[in-house]
Amino acid sequence: MKTILAIETSCDETAVAILRGRDNNPDHELLASEVASQIAAHEKYGGIVPEIASRNHLLYAPRLLDRTVSAAKIDLSKVDAFAATSGPGLASSLMIGASIAKGLAIGFGKSYLAINHLEGHLLSPFFRGVDHEDEIRPNISLIVSGGHTMLVRVHALCDYQVVARTVDDAAGEAFDKVAKMLGLGYPGGPEIEKLARNGDRNRFDLPRSMLGSENFSFSGLKTAVRYLLPKVAGLFYETPEEWRLTQTPYKFDERVLADLCASFQQAIIDVLVTKTIAAAQKYDVDLVTVSGGVSCNEELRRQLYEACGRNGFAFKNAEPWLCTDNAAMIGFAALLRLRAGFESHLTEEIDPNLALAT
Numbered sequence: 001m002k003t004i005l006a007i008e009t010s011c012d013e014t015a016v017a018i019l020r021g022r023d024n025n026p027d028h029e030l031l032a033s034e035v036a037s038q039i040a041a042h043e044k045y046g047g048i049v050p051e052i053a054s055r056n057h058l059l060y061a062p063r064l065l066d067r068t069v070s071a072a073k074i075d076l077s078k079v080d081a082f083a084a085t086s087g088p089g090l091a092s093s094l095m096i097g098a099s100i101a102k103g104l105a106i107g108f109g110k111s112y113l114a115i116n117h118l119e120g121h122l123l124s125p126f127f128r129g130v131d132h133e134d135e136i137r138p139n140i141s142l143i144v145s146g147g148h149t150m151l152v153r154v155h156a157l158c159d160y161q162v163v164a165r166t167v168d169d170a171a172g173e174a175f176d177k178v179a180k181m182l183g184l185g186y187p188g189g190p191e192i193e194k195l196a197r198n199g200d201r202n203r204f205d206l207p208r209s210m211l212g213s214e215n216f217s218f219s220g221l222k223t224a225v226r227y228l229l230p231k232v233a234g235l236f237y238e239t240p241e242e243w244r245l246t247q248t249p250y251k252f253d254e255r256v257l258a259d260l261c262a263s264f265q266q267a268i269i270d271v272l273v274t275k276t277i278a279a280a281q282k283y284d285v286d287l288v289t290v291s292g293g294v295s296c297n298e299e300l301r302r303q304l305y306e307a308c309g310r311n312g313f314a315f316k317n318a319e320p321w322l323c324t325d326n327a328a329m330i331g332f333a334a335l336l337r338l339r340a341g342f343e344s345h346l347t348e349e350i351d352p353n354l355a356l357a358t
Helices: 039-043 050-072 091-108 117-129 171-181 188-196 219-232 240-248 252-282 298-311 326-340
Strands: 002-008 014-021 028-038 082-085 110-117 138-146 147-156 157-167 285-293 315-317
Touching: 002 050, 002 326, 014 050, 014 326, 028 117, 028 326, 039 050, 050 091, 050 326, 082 117, 082 326, 091 110, 091 326, 110 117, 110 326, 117 138, 117 147, 117 285, 117 315, 117 326, 138 252, 147 252, 157 252, 171 188, 171 219, 171 252, 188 252, 188 298, 219 252, 252 285, 252 298, 285 298, 298 315
Parallel strands: 002 082, 082 110, 138 285, 285 315
Antiparallel strands: 002 014, 014 028, 138 147, 147 157
16 A cells, blocks of 8 residues: 655645555545645736745645645655656746655655656546546547647556647637636636637637647637737727737627637637547547646537547546646656656756656
């Protein structure tokens, strides 16, 4: 039996979790999981402020550690390994979680595991085997979040190949930026999704960029929305620059705003679904998985699930609470790695640009 304590501080969420699993059995139990959100602290800035994020991690991490240990009803000396996210992410944030986990590993004389944040997302659809299938088997995985949009060919645990990635904005980043243009709150994805439920996704013809390529691009879609807004609002400028300099707040009636959100969201979903299915066909797998914050989007899940069904692929998605940043997925990845005989050196540094695979 192995017990893992994991810490996640890659960006603006502080999270601690404790998991337990048997050495030669895929079953595992989540003993406790705590997450402290910083959305309120960053909302007024329209994005993450690294200094604020790191200060809050220093404030929240010790409290969450105490709460998680108490909820799990376990003594820290009984933990077999300590894990933390080592990248990618914000350097000042990553340093805090990694330093705490290393300190605990040294203090208790236990193993330390440095976990790639993206591997945590990648493996999260297999967490706790809700469909009684825990084994990591070959699949095409769509990881879609605020900072990352990629397709990964999964051969087995620790054997990954990135087959497509965004060449500019990630899907979640595009959601946030367009939401800001529309005067919506932060984070933008949930705001756009909520309004899109009552909108006509076919009303505005927006581009689906790079459909003929393996990689993703959402910058052109974002720019298309920027050009569209003054026309929709009844404001006409000679150039986008002239529009930008006016600082005019756009006002849309509820129907137009809902249609804008629905049309924009559908453009992103079309690209994600089309490329994911194409990759699954190209690499001859029978399973598609999806994870990451943007995969909380119910319409994306529905359309990807239906597309998999039409094309003969099984489909697995992470539970919504596992899609946003959390320590449970980091602990799960650490547990699987520990079972497979992997450990990390205490001298291993964080890497804000850590790659999942080549």
